[in-house]
Amino acid sequence: MDLSLIREDIDKVDKEIIELFQKRMDLCEEVAKYKLSVGKAILDKGREDSKIEKVQTFVDDESMKVALSDLFRQIMSSSRKLQYKFMEQNSATVRAECEIVDKIETQGAKVCYQGIEGAYSYLAMKRYFGEDVDGYNVPTFDAAMKEVAEGRADFAVLPIENSTAGIVNDTYDLLMKYDNYIVADLVYEIDHALLGLPGAKVSDISKVYSHPQGLMQCSHYLDEHLDWDRIATTNTSLGAKKVLSDGDIHQAAIASREAAKVFGLEVIASEIRNEKNNATRFVIISKKRSFAKDAKTMSICFEIAHEAGSLYGILSHIKYNGLNMTKIQSRPIEGKMWQWRFYVDFEGNVNDAAVLNAMRGIEAESTYLKFLGNY
Template structure:
C-alpha cells in the first residue's frame, strides 16, 4: 500500500494535468465565442450541453462517478459560458440595460404618493427621503400608488418592501413585477409601535386591536399575552388609529406610531410593543422612468428559472464569477405554475459596471423573464 505522501504527490500530478487541460479547453472556448460572435449564434445552447452531459456521464465507470462527472462538466460548461459572455462584454457586443444614467436625480418639485393616511409610516419615510415640504397625497392601497404613477398623477411612490422583524412585504414584490416601474431610492426608518386608545380608555378596557398585518406580526409577543384581544387587520397603521378615533369606542385600540397619537388625539396605553427593539422597515422609492444615478450602488432584479436541480445555483454563480456581492434573495410563487418560483435578488454594483453587465447578460441568456427592477 502507498503511503499518504505518495498518494498526495500523485494527486498533485493529476491536478496539474487537469489544470493544463482546463486551460486548453478555455482557449477553445474563446475560439467558440469568436465564432458565435461572427455568426450571431447565442452563447447558451441547451440541447448541445445536455447531449454533452449525457455523453460524459456515460463514460464513467460507476454510479457515483457518473453523478460526479455530470456535476463536474456542468461546472466546466458553466465556466465556459461565463468566459464567452465576458468576451462579448469586452467587445461591447452585449445589450445594455434599457436605463438612462444621470449624474444626479432631481427630486425637487416632485409629486409623491404614499399608501395610508396622515401619520402612516410611509409618510414618515417619504418626508425623510424627500423632505417635510414635499407635494404629496395618499391613497388607499399600494396598487393605487402604482396606478397613480402609471396614470401620471404622481412622479414617485413610497412603498414598504421589508421589515427587520416580520420580513418582506410580499404584495409589493408582486407589484414590482406587474408594473413597468423602477426603484430609484430607498429609505430605512425605525418602527416604534405603541398601543393607542381613546383619551378616556384604560388598558383593561381593550378587547379589539386594529393594525396592519405586518404590525400585528411585529408585535406578536405582546398580543399573545392578551389572547382575549381580537386582532383585526386593516390596510395601514394610521388608518387603524383613525378608525379608533372615529368609532369612539373605549374597547378599541390601534397599534400605530406616536405621531398618529398626536394627529388623532389618542392616548398611548402601552409603549415598546415590537418583538424586536431594533425594528426597522425599508421603503423603496419607485418611479415610472427607467433611470439611475451614476454613483448608484445597489441593483435589484427578478427572474424565473426551470424547476430543476441546480438551476438556482447556476444563476447565482454568475455573481460569484464576476466578483459581485449578493445582499438579498427572496422567492415568490408564480401564479398559474404550482411549486414554481420567481426570485428577487439584490446585488452590489452599478449598471455601468462591466462585471454587472456581464452577469446580467449571462442571466438574460439562461433565465426566463429577467427584469431589472432598479439601480439605486
C-alpha cells in the same frame, strides 16, 4: 502517507489542470468568434448535455460520475461566460437604456404613498424627501404604483420588508405587475405603541385596529389579550384615526408614537412589538430608468423551467461573475399552482461589466427575467 507529501502531488496535478484549462478557454474564444460571425446562440444545451453524458462514460463510480459532471458543468459555464463577455465587448450590449445620475433628483418631486398622514410610509417619505415634500396619499399599494406608472407622481414610497414579519408580499407582486423601478431604499425604525383615547387604560380595551403587518409584529402582546378583537385596517394610522373619530374608550390602535401626536391620542402601552429590533425597509419607486452612479444593489426577478438544477444554474451566473447574492425570496406565480418566481438582490452597479455578463447569462437561461432596479 504524510499529508504534506500528498499535497505536493496534488499541487503538481493542479498545475497541469491549469495549463489544460487555459488551452480550453483559448479554444472557446475561437468558438465565440465563430458564433458571433454567424449569429448563433451561446448556449447550446444539446451539445452541453451530450458532453456531460460523454465525460461520465470515462468512470464507473457513481460519485465520480456526479463529480465529473459537476466539473464540466462548471467548465462549460466558465466558457459560456467568457463568450458572453467577448460578445458584450464586440457587439451591441443587452442593456436597455439607463440614465446614470450623480444622485436621484428629489427637488420639486411629486411623491405618492399608501395610507394617511402619520402612517409609516408617510414618515419614511418625509425622511427621504424632506419635510417640504409635495406628497399625497392613495388607498392601496396598487394605486401608488399606478400613480407612478401613469406619470401623475414622480415617485412612490412603499414598504418592502420588515426585519421581523418578513417581506411585504403585495409590494413584491406589484414590482412584477408594473414597469416601475427601485431607485433608492431607506430603513425606518418601527416603534409600535398601543394608542387609545386620552384617559384610556389597557383594561378598557376590547378592540384593536392596525395593518395586518402591525398585528403580526405585535402578536406576542396581543396573544396575552386573546379576548380583544383584532381589526385589520389598510394602514396603521387609519386605525388611529378611527379610534379618535369613534370616541370609544374600548378601542385602541397599534401605530407609531408619531401617530399619537398627529391624531391627539395617548400612548397606553409602548414597546409592544415582538422584537426589540424592528425596522421596515422602504423602496423609492420611479418610472424612469435613472439610477445613481454609486448604486450598489441590483434587484431582479426571474422564472425558470420546472426542472432539476434550474435555480442552481441561474445563481451560478451571479457567483461566477464574482458578485455577491445578498437576498433570495420567492412568491407564487399567479395562475400556476405551486410554481414560484424568484426575487434576487445582488451587489453591483448596472454599469459594471460583471453585472452585464451575469444579466446576459441569466436572460439566456431563465424563462423570464425582469430588471427591478439599481440603488
